[in-house]
Amino acid sequence: MYVDSHCHIDFEDLAAQGEALFERMAAARVSHAVCIGVNLENIERVLTLARSRSNLFATVGVHPEHTEGEEPDQARLEALAADPKVIAIGETGLDYYWHKDRPEWQRERFRTHIRAARACGKPLVIHTRDSSEDVIRILAEEQAQEVGGVMHCFTENLAVAHAAMDLGFYISFSGIVTFKNAAQIKDVAASIPLERILIETDSPYLAPVPHRGKMNEPSYVPHVAAEVARLRGISVEALAAATTANFFQLFRAAAPNQAAAC
Numbered sequence: 644m645y646v647d648s649h650c651h652i653d654f655e656d657l658a659a660q661g662e663a664l665f666e667r668m669a670a671a672r673v674s675h676a677v678c679i680g681v682n683l684e685n686i687e688r689v690l691t692l693a694r695s696r697s698n699l700f701a702t703v704g705v706h707p708e709h710t711e712g713e714e715p716d717q718a719r720l721e722a723l724a725a726d727p728k729v730i731a732i733g734e735t736g737l738d739y740y741w742h743k744d745r746p747e748w749q750r751e752r753f754r755t756h757i758r759a760a761r762a763c764g765k766p767l768v769i770h771t772r773d774s775s776e777d778v779i780r781i782l783a784e785e786q787a788q789e790v791g792g793v794m795h796c797f798t799e800n801l802a803v804a805h806a807a808m809d810l811g812f813y814i815s816f817s818g819i820v821t822f823k824n825a826a827q828i829k830d831v832a833a834s835i836p837l838e839r840i841l842i843e844t845d846s847p848y849l850a851p852v853p854h855r856g857k858m859n860e861p862s863y864v865p866h867v868a869a870e871v872a873r874l875r876g877i878s879v880e881a882l883a884a885a886t887t888a889n890f891f892q893l894f895r896a897a898a899p900n901q902a903a904a905c
C-alpha cells in the first residue's frame with residue numbers, strides 16, 4: 644500500500660472527478676492521502692473533504708505563494724489544527740522564486756506557523772524554493788525539531804537534506820524524481836536513509852513519468868515509488884512498505900488508528 648503524503652485534491656479539476664478519483668486511488672493501492680491546506684479561503688473545503696473519508700487527512704496553513712487574503716495568527720492556526728483530521732501545519736515555508744519582495748514578512752509568517760505547530764504538537768509540511776538556507780536556519784531558531792515534519796516536493800541537494808534530517812525532518816519526493824533531468828534529486832533519493840523517505844504527488848501538478856504533462860492525481864504515486872525503488876536497487880514493495888511506515892511514524896500522534904490499521 645502507498646500513501647500520497649501531499650496532494651491538492653480540493654482544487655477544482657480534481658474535485659470535479661468525484662468518486663472516480665477515489666476508485667482509481669484504491670485500484671492503484673494508494674491507501675491514504677493528505678489534502679494540503681494552502682490558505683484560509685480553501686480550508687473549509689479541505690476539512691470537509693478529509694472528514695468525508697476515513698483515508699483522507701488534512702493540513703492547515705498558508706502557502707508561501709499566497710500573499711493576499713486573510714492572514715491567520717498563531718491562535719487561529721492552532722484553533723483550526725485542533726480538528727482531529729488535521730495531522731500537520733502547512734504547507735508553509737519560504738518561496739524566494741515567486742516572491743522576492745517582502746522576505747522579512749514571509750519569514751515572520753513562517754515563524755508563526757512553526758510556533759503554532761509546536762503549540763499544538765503537530766508536525767510541519769515545508770515548502771522551500773530558492774530559500775533553503777533561510778528555511779533551515781529558521782526551523783532551527785524556532786526549535787522545529789520538537790515537532791519535526793516533512794520537506795515536501797524535495798528539489799534541494801544532499802547537504803540540505805541532511806540539515807533537514809538533523810532537525811528530525813523527513814524528505815518527500817514527488818513526480819520530479821522521475822524526470823530525466825533531475826540528476827541531483829535522484830542522487831538524494833538514492834542515498835538518504837530509507838527510514839526518512841516519504842512519497843507524494845503534489846497533484847494536480849508535476850505528474851510523474853509516464854503521465855508527465857497531464858493532470859496529476861493520487862493514484863499516480865506508485866510511479867514515484869517505483870523510481871525511488873529503482874534508484875536504490877530495492878523492490879517497489881519494500882519502498883512502499885517503508886514509506887507508508889514512515890508516514891505513520893511521523894504523524895503517529897495525529898493518525899494513530901490508521902497506523903494500527905496498516
Ligand SMILES: [Zn+2]
Pocket residue numbers: 734769770771795796
Ligand atoms: Zn509546495
Ligand SMILES: [Zn+2]
Pocket residue numbers: 649651679734845
Ligand atoms: Zn503543495
